[in-house]
Amino acid sequence: MLSGSNDEEQDIMFFHRVDSDEIIYQTEKKSCKIIGKYVMGDLLGEGSYGKVKEMLDSETLCRRAVKILKRRKLRRIPNGEQNVQREIQLLKTLRHKNVIELVDVMYNPEKEKMYLVMEYCVGVLQEMLESTANKKFPNWQAHWYFIQLIEGLQYLHSSGIIHKDIKPGNLLITLDDTLKISDLGVAEALDRFAPDDTCYTSQGSPAFQPPEIANGMEKFSGFKVDIWSSGVTLYNLVTGKYPFEGGTIFKLFECIGQGDVVIPEELEDQLIDLLKGMLHKNPELRIPLENIIRHPWVIRKPPKTLERVPIPPLRGDELHTMTVLPYLYDYHYGDQSSSTQYISERQLNEEKKISMQEACTNNKGSSSKKACKSDGRQTSCLNMRKLASCHPS
Structure with missing residues (x-):
């Protein structure tokens, strides 16, 4: 009987509670592909x-x-x-x-x-806008990106190509701050013998569509569609808002098709004039691209200020260091360090606390104080992108 009771005791399983911040995780080893x-x-x-x-x-x-x-x-x-x-x-x-x-x-x-x-591009205009509190660029920076957009659009139109989906999310930025028009998936190439730029289909983003598409016209000027969406983009860059909004696509198209554009009065007169021309409801009266290039607001160079929206860091790396290097090192030398890199949630949060204190010390503005308070939350290893493949050691 005694031996039987001992066997039962040996079969009993014990669970020890361990705090999540004590668990040690091993980072994923980088293998070259x-x-x-x-x-x-x-x-x-x-x-x-x-x-x-x-x-x-x-x-x-x-x-x-x-x-x-x-x-x-x-x-x-x-x-x-x-x-x-x-x-x-x-x-x-x-x-x-x-x-x-x-x-x-x-x-x-x-x-x-x-x-x-x-x-290779390091940023997207949409992400840059979303990284700021007021969701907009200073005047000089918006001007710098807009003139590059117009130059790229002029090239596309001269090549007989209508983009149909101009928006901040499709405008990329390189390391030297050059704007690149991307995502030509819904673009249309005009027949070289076509008499004009008439189009019959559109798959662009709803908030950037012109009234003629919102009202269901069967055919429309393709070039004027790009002018309108570029105007909405410029409006977004300088105000942080959209000229028309709606809870559903139906309501949004109703606002675009029937509503009037309201341009903030605090914008400079030349910019207001340009936006009114680009966002004219009648496509025939909408300012053509050649007139945009010669417009006073486009020609002039706004004074450059210290205020600037930087390209957001990639996973904390403000310099956007080449991520291929660790894989190359592993391929040629065998990255022994990566197989012995361990981290716990406690270490992760201690490092975060130190970096937060340094950031708060360097930036003493009211906006940075809010950020210091709001970012005091604990970070979990399981939610870290760079540790997405980590496993308990």
Whole structure:
């Protein structure tokens, strides 16, 4: 009987409570992945069509970005495959400093993957706007990006291409602050023998569509659609708002089609005049691109101030350091350090507290004080992107 009771005691399981901040996590080991002549880096972003990663051209040592598209995913998106093929065909013919360049296209039939190798950009205008408290740029910075947008748009129109989806989310920024028009998935190339720029379809973002599309016109001027969406973009850059808003697409289109544009009076007169011309409800009276280029607000150079919206850091890295380097080091030398990197939530939050104190010391404005208070929350290892693949050690 005694031996039986001892066996029962041995079978009893004990659970010890451990605080989450005491758990030690091991970071994921970086293993080098090479596709063709390109070395893959970290994830830059992710959209409805697929992932975007950094990569390095091993022959030219040029930094690139690659869109990784899966055919299985594209089939689930309306016109997904057609839009991608259209973008590839258009970008192959385009070369301009303010239009994103398609460098290479690769296919993997076995995995049904497509790789679009593009110029490397460090930021998106939309993300820059969202990183500020008032969601807008200072006047000189908005002017700088707008004139680049117009130069890129002039090139597209001269090439017979209508973008149809101009918006801050499709305007990328390079390391040297050059704007690149991207995402030509819904763009349309006019027939070279077409008598005018008449279009019959539109798939652009609803908030940037002109009244003629909102009111359901069967045909419309493609160039004037881009003028309107560029006007909405400029309005957004200088005010932090949209000229028309609605809780549903139906209400939004009703406002665009029937409402009047209200431009804030605090804007300078020349800018107000330009916005009124670009956002004219009648497409025939909407200011043409050649007049925008000669407009007084576009020609003049606003005084540059110290106020500036920086490109948001990528996972805390303000310098946007090349993420391919750790993979290259591992490939050539074997990155022994990555296999022994451990971190706990307590260490993570201690580092965060120190960096917060330094930031609060360096920035003593009222807005920074709010940020100091709001960012005092504890961080979890499981929620850290750079530790997304970590596991309890």
